[in-house]
Amino acid sequence: MSGAFSLEVAGMSKRFGALAALDDVSMRVDAGSVHALLGENGAGKSTLVKCIMGFYHADEGSLLVDGREEAVRNPRDAAQFGLGMVYQHFTLVPSMTVLENLVMARADTPEMIDWGRERRRLADFIAGMPFSAPLDTPAHGLAAGEKQKAEILKQLYLGARFLILDEPTSVLTPQEADQMLGTIRDMAREMRLTALLITHKFREVLAYADAVTVLRKGKLAGTGKVAELTVDKMAAMMIGEERPAAPVARADVAPGAVRLAVEDLKADDSDGAEAVRGVTLAVRAGEIVGIAGVSGNGQSELVEVLAGQRDATGGRMLVEGEVYHAARAETQRHHLALLPEEPLRNACVGRMSVAENMAMRNFDRPPMANGLWLSARAMREAARDLIRRYRVKTPGPDAPIASLSGGNVQRAVLGRELGGEVHILVAANPVFGLDFAAVADIHSQIVAARNRGAAVLLVSEDLDELLDLSDRLLVMSEGRIVLETTAAAADRTAIGRAMAGH
Amino acid sequence: MNDASLGLWTVPIAVLGGAIRVSTPFLFVSLGELVTEKSGRINLGLEGTLIMGAMSGFGVAYLTGSPWLGVLAAGLVGVMFGALHAAICSLPRVNDIAVGIALMIFGIGLAFYLGKPLVQPKAPTLPALPLGFWSDIPQVRAALEVNALFIVGLVFTPILSWALANTRWGLIVRMVGDSSEAARALGYSPLWVRLYATCFGGFMAGVGGSFLSLYYPGSWSEGLSSGQGITAVALVIFARWNPLACFGASLLFGGAGALGPALQAVGVTSGTYLLNAAPYFLTLLILVFSSSSRRRVAGAPGELSVTK
Numbered sequence: 001m002s003g004a005f006s007l008e009v010a011g012m013s014k015r016f017g018a019l020a021a022l023d024d025v026s027m028r029v030d031a032g033s034v035h036a037l038l039g040e041n042g043a044g045k046s047t048l049v050k051c052i053m054g055f056y057h058a059d060e061g062s063l064l065v066d067g068r069e070e071a072v073r074n075p076r077d078a079a080q081f082g083l084g085m086v087y088q089h090f091t092l093v094p095s096m097t098v099l100e101n102l103v104m105a106r107a108d109t110p111e112m113i114d115w116g117r118e119r120r121r122l123a124d125f126i127a128g129m130p131f132s133a134p135l136d137t138p139a140h141g142l143a144a145g146e147k148q149k150a151e152i153l154k155q156l157y158l159g160a161r162f163l164i165l166d167e168p169t170s171v172l173t174p175q176e177a178d179q180m181l182g183t184i185r186d187m188a189r190e191m192r193l194t195a196l197l198i199t200h201k202f203r204e205v206l207a208y209a210d211a212v213t214v215l216r217k218g219k220l221a222g223t224g225k226v227a228e229l230t231v232d233k234m235a236a237m238m239i240g241e242e243r244p245a246a247p248v249a250r251a252d253v254a255p256g257a258v259r260l261a262v263e264d265l266k267a268d269d270s271d272g273a274e275a276v277r278g279v280t281l282a283v284r285a286g287e288i289v290g291i292a293g294v295s296g297n298g299q300s301e302l303v304e305v306l307a308g309q310r311d312a313t314g315g316r317m318l319v320e321g322e323v324y325h326a327a328r329a330e331t332q333r334h335h336l337a338l339l340p341e342e343p344l345r346n347a348c349v350g351r352m353s354v355a356e357n358m359a360m361r362n363f364d365r366p367p368m369a370n371g372l373w374l375s376a377r378a379m380r381e382a383a384r385d386l387i388r389r390y391r392v393k394t395p396g397p398d399a400p401i402a403s404l405s406g407g408n409v410q411r412a413v414l415g416r417e418l419g420g421e422v423h424i425l426v427a428a429n430p431v432f433g434l435d436f437a438a439v440a441d442i443h444s445q446i447v448a449a450r451n452r453g454a455a456v457l458l459v460s461e462d463l464d465e466l467l468d469l470s471d472r473l474l475v476m477s478e479g480r481i482v483l484e485t486t487a488a489a490a491d492r493t494a495i496g497r498a499m500a501g502h
Numbered sequence: 503m504n505d506a507s508l509g510l511w512t513v514p515i516a517v518l519g520g521a522i523r524v525s526t527p528f529l530f531v532s533l534g535e536l537v538t539e540k541s542g543r544i545n546l547g548l549e550g551t552l553i554m555g556a557m558s559g560f561g562v563a564y565l566t567g568s569p570w571l572g573v574l575a576a577g578l579v580g581v582m583f584g585a586l587h588a589a590i591c592s593l594p595r596v597n598d599i600a601v602g603i604a605l606m607i608f609g610i611g612l613a614f615y616l617g618k619p620l621v622q623p624k625a626p627t628l629p630a631l632p633l634g635f636w637s638d639i640p641q642v643r644a645a646l647e648v649n650a651l652f653i654v655g656l657v658f659t660p661i662l663s664w665a666l667a668n669t670r671w672g673l674i675v676r677m678v679g680d681s682s683e684a685a686r687a688l689g690y691s692p693l694w695v696r697l698y699a700t701c702f703g704g705f706m707a708g709v710g711g712s713f714l715s716l717y718y719p720g721s722w723s724e725g726l727s728s729g730q731g732i733t734a735v736a737l738v739i740f741a742r743w744n745p746l747a748c749f750g751a752s753l754l755f756g757g758a759g760a761l762g763p764a765l766q767a768v769g770v771t772s773g774t775y776l777l778n779a780a781p782y783f784l785t786l787l788i789l790v791f792s793s794s795s796r797r798r799v800a801g802a803p804g805e806l807s808v809t810k
Contacts, residue, residue, distance in 0.1 A: 076689040091684040093677045094804055104677060105688060109670045 004032040004161055004194040005066035005082065007052070012061030014047055021047040022058070023218045029162075029211075031066075032191040034184065036209035036226070037198045040238060040435045041406075044218040045198050049164050053078045053085050065162075079107060084160025086151045088167045092139035098150050099135040105154045125157055130183050144171035144294055148180060156193075164196045169204060171295050174463065174496035181208040200238075202231045216240055239436050248444040251451040255471070256285030259320055259455035260336075260424050266314035267301045275301040277479035278315065283424070283455040288446070290470030290487070291459045294499050298479035299459045300341070303428040306457075307338050309346070319424060332361070337417035337454075339410075339427035347413045350402030354394050355383035357401045358416045390415035391441070407438030414445055425449050428459040443469060463495065477501045512641055513764050519645025520760020521753050522652055523718045527552065527710040527727075528752035529655040531734035532741065533662055534706025536748055538584075539738055540666065541699035542679035542692065542805030543591060546602030548707040549731030550609020551583040555711025557617040560722040563712075564625035572625065573651070573712045580708020581701045583609060588700035592693045598807055606732070620722040628717045649717050651709070656749070663745040675699055679803035692805075707731060733785060739808075740788050742801040758784045 007029045014022040022044045029035040039045045051058040054072040062069050065081050072078045078085075092101050103109060103118050119135065126132045133150040134142070142150060148168060155163055163184070169177035184195050185208050197209060205212055205226060212229065214221045214237040222237035260283040269275035275298040283289045293299050304310035306317065308326030317324040319334045330336075340346035348357045359368055359379040368378045383397040392411045394404055401409060410430065418425070427446060431439040446469060450456050460466050466473055466487075473490055475483035475498040483498035485491070531548055538545050555576035563572030587605055591598045631653065634646030666672035674695055678685045682692040710730070715722045737755060741747035762777035770777075 074689065075687060079689075085687075087687070089683070091681070091687040093680045093684045095680045095801075096673070096676065100673060104670075104673050109673070111670050113668050113670065113673070115668070 004188065004191045006031040006194065007162055008064040009048070009052065010062050010064065012048065012051060012058045014051055014056055014058050020218050022051065025215065025220045027213045027223065029194060029196055031194055032188050033210040034188050034195045034197060034208055036205040036212040037196055038200065038205060038212055038234060038238060039215035040200070041433055042435065043215040045215055046166070048215070049085065049166070049198065053083060053164065079158055082159055082161040084155030084158060084162065085164040086155060086166065086168060088170060090147050090151055092147060092150060094140035095138055097136050097138050098133050101139055101150065102154050102157055105158050107158070126153065129153065129156065130187065144296060145176040148172065162194045166198045168197065169201065173294055173499040174492060175500060202234060205234065214238055248447045250447055253286040253451065253453065255287040256453065258282045259285050260457060261318040263318065264315035265302070265305065265312055265317065267305050267310055267312050269301055275479050276305065279481055281474060281481060283457050285455050286450060286453050287471040288450050288456040288458055288469050290466035290473045291457070291476050292463055292466050292473060292495060292499060293476035295461050297477050299476055303340060303426060303459055306426050307340055335421045335423040337422045337425045339413060339417060339425070339430045341429040341432060343413045344402060344409050348401050348409060351400050353398045354401050354412055355379045355397035358383045358386055358412060361416055386415035386419050407434045410434060410438065410442060414442060418445055418449055422449055422454045425454050425456045427456065429461060431465065475499055510768070512768050515641050515645045516764035516767055517757050517760050520764060521757035522648055523756070524759040525752040525756025526649060526652045526655060526713050527730045528734050528737060528755050529749060530710030530713070531707045531731055532737045532748045532752060533659065533745060534703035535735050535738045536743060536745060537675060538699050538703035539806060540679045540743060540803055541675045541696045542682060542803050543598050543696050543700060544602065544735070544806060544808055545584070545587050545700055545703055546599055546732065546735060547583060547587050547605030547609060548703065548735060549727065549729065550606040551580050551704050551707040552711035552731035553613040553727050554579050554583060554609045555708030556715040556726050557613040557620065557722060559712030560625050560715035561620055563716055564620065564623050567626055569626050569628045569716045572716055573709055576708040576712035577705040580704035580706070584701040584704025585697065588697040614724050617722055624721065625716065627720050651713050651717065659745050659749045679805050682805055733781065736785055740792065743803065755781050755784065
């Protein structure tokens with residue numbers, strides 16, 4: 001067997017307790033095509049592919065591989081049929097080299113490994129591929145784009161001829177993404193493989209997919225040839241009847257005084273390598289400054305220094321003209337608000353209640369604190385107010401915050417940080433993994449804070465989000481600011497090139 | 503040549519001999535724990551396993567008359583303790599460090615209880631190779647009287663190092679220890695791999711314990727171990743999960759342990775207790791100087807709970 005084959009899912013359902021994650025979904029992927037699987041978070045995309053790959057066992061429905069009904073009981077079975085999946089979170093072993101990773105991925109790894117022979121075999125294999133990867137570099141030393149390539153090579157080396165790619169471009173620069181998807185499409189045209197692309201980016205669907213299947217709340221919401229569909233039609237399938245609230249208009253405010261300044265800041269990452277290499281920037285009142293960049297170029301470390309989670313190794317920060325060390329008293333005095341990425345991990349204590357988490361900025365001051373004593377009632381009242389104003393869906397103020405969905409955790413943190421007076425807001429990937437309604441909501445809140453005169457620093461890996469929201473845009477690459485532009489004059493190609501370090 | 507002419511040379515020669523003797527249990531426990539930690543789990547219960555190994559090894563050697571059967575029995579008891587640790591850790595929401603501490607106390611208590619009748623008898627001891635035969639000096643001959651288990655460990659160290667880099671099993675253990683997500687995606691079960699790796703660690707710790715009761719000091723008593731099991735766990739971290747470095751670190755700790763007795767032998771009597779504490783000072787110093795508040799420990803398996 002060689003070459004691309006088709007795959008068909010018929011009437012597949014999967015329940016987790018009372019939740020129907022997948023409800024009677026059918027999908028046909030033609031041999032040698034690039035098929036997009038579109039849907040919001042929680043629409044059932046990953047449940048569907050996990051059923052195909054044998055991680056989950058569907059309650060109902062059948063799977064046809066190359067026209068024959070097959071039972072895929074586990075990922076090993078899937079590999080036998082030539083099904084391979086590239087995960088969003090890469091599954092390369094970080095400390096192992098690319099060579100070791102690829103050899104271990106083989107189904108028939110010998111008991112004793114002859115590295116010379118394996119190296120020759122792999123070199124021959126890679127020679128026939130449209131791209132390559134450095135064999136002797138440990139996986140943790142690869143850039144995101146190289147990791148993705150190594151991951152795809154691993155699947156092809158395993159003999160996969162049906163590739164499932166889960167949000168493959170989320171960590172790539174626009175150029176890397178185009179190159180990668182272009183290669184996949186060319187290989188499909190040559191009938192070397194069939195690709196199923198999980199995504200939420202319409203641009204990629206329009207440019208690279210032949211057909212599309214849309215899921216909404218576990219059900220099939222629509223399907224068709226991309227050539228016959230428009231973005232509006234696909235968006236309507238994805239979000240159904242509910243329309244997100246119209247975004248808050250940007251008030252025409254002239255930028256005021258510099259509220260947040262960073263001067264030649266340096267910081268190391270957790271492995272001790274220099275991650276932030278002399279960043280200088282200034283954010284004025286009433287403007288949103290966006291920082292673009294591929295993840296892992298020092299943005300996380302920069303935000304952690306601003307948040308007080310990491311020590312700087314050089315340079316300094318100024319907030320409203322005063323030197324800032326991210327101490328609690330300073331944060332309160334200058335009304336600095338923070339929306340870190342992964343809010344449940346970086347801004348919350350999961351097992352504490354929603355009310356307690358919402359009180360973390362001011363629980364030690366009146367009216368919540370009275371000398372030594374804290375007032376649970378005052379905390380609960382303040383929380384009820386924030387829950388209402390920020391539309392946090394929670395069983396109540398006493399529910400542990402970890403029991404809330406991602407969007408509601410983010411809304412709760414947003415309420416805590418933006419509920420009072422805000423002079424400066426630092427936000428990092430604030431809508432990562434959230435659905436349409438939550439994204440619109442949170443973007444509106446950020447713009448509203450700017451309109452009220454806050455200085456906003458917005459770090460994001462999503463270039464579209466930055467182009468929508470920012471007044472000015474900085475690009476960060478390898479720990480440095482390499483490009484500055486206004487949102488109005490922004491040029492995607494130039495930004496992409498700067499992100500890649502050119 | 504006679505004793506007196508050796509002079510201060512007595513000290514390094516005695517330290518060398520002592521290092522070889524004292525390092526043997528360190529070497530076995532640390533090589534076993536290295537494999538367990540490479541698989542992503544830490545077993546602090548090895549102190550208990552070591553003492554159980556010492557007791558059961560001595561008991562079996564005494565009953566059968568064969569020290570090697572004692573070593574084997576000690577290893578098998580270690581496997582049982584390793585399996586127990588791994589089995590409890592396979593349950594959801596169980597912390598390997600807490601289980602390790604519980605098993606350490608359990609092992610020590612059980613060994614003292616079962617070992618009561620073994621305090622008096624003498625068991626046959628393990629053989630040693632007289633590698634100092636070429637010398638006329640009794641101190642040199644004594645120092646180079648190398649026990650058989652040390653030689654086994656010496657040969658085994660490079661084999662383990664090679665196996666971790668060149669065999670399927672070695673790579674599976676490293677993969678599970680660095681990213682259980684990746685291992686699962688390739689169809690390997692981290693729990694089973696960790697079970698085997700922890701059993702191996704238990705076996706080695708049991709054998710290390712049998713050395714204490716069957717060679718040096720060579721009898722069973724409740725004061726037999728002075729924390730070698732737990733020190734060996736720290737030693738693996740100090741050796742950065744590298745078998746060859748484990749060997750070096752074991753010799754270093756062994757040598758530090760032998761320093762006190764060696765100085766006593768040449769008549770330095772002041773501060774004896776302080777000198778006997780040398781290995782522990784060394785542990786603290788190494789941890790202080792190799793620490794950093796800003797970076798993770800280099801080379802640590804990614805799944806290890808203490809470095810995560």
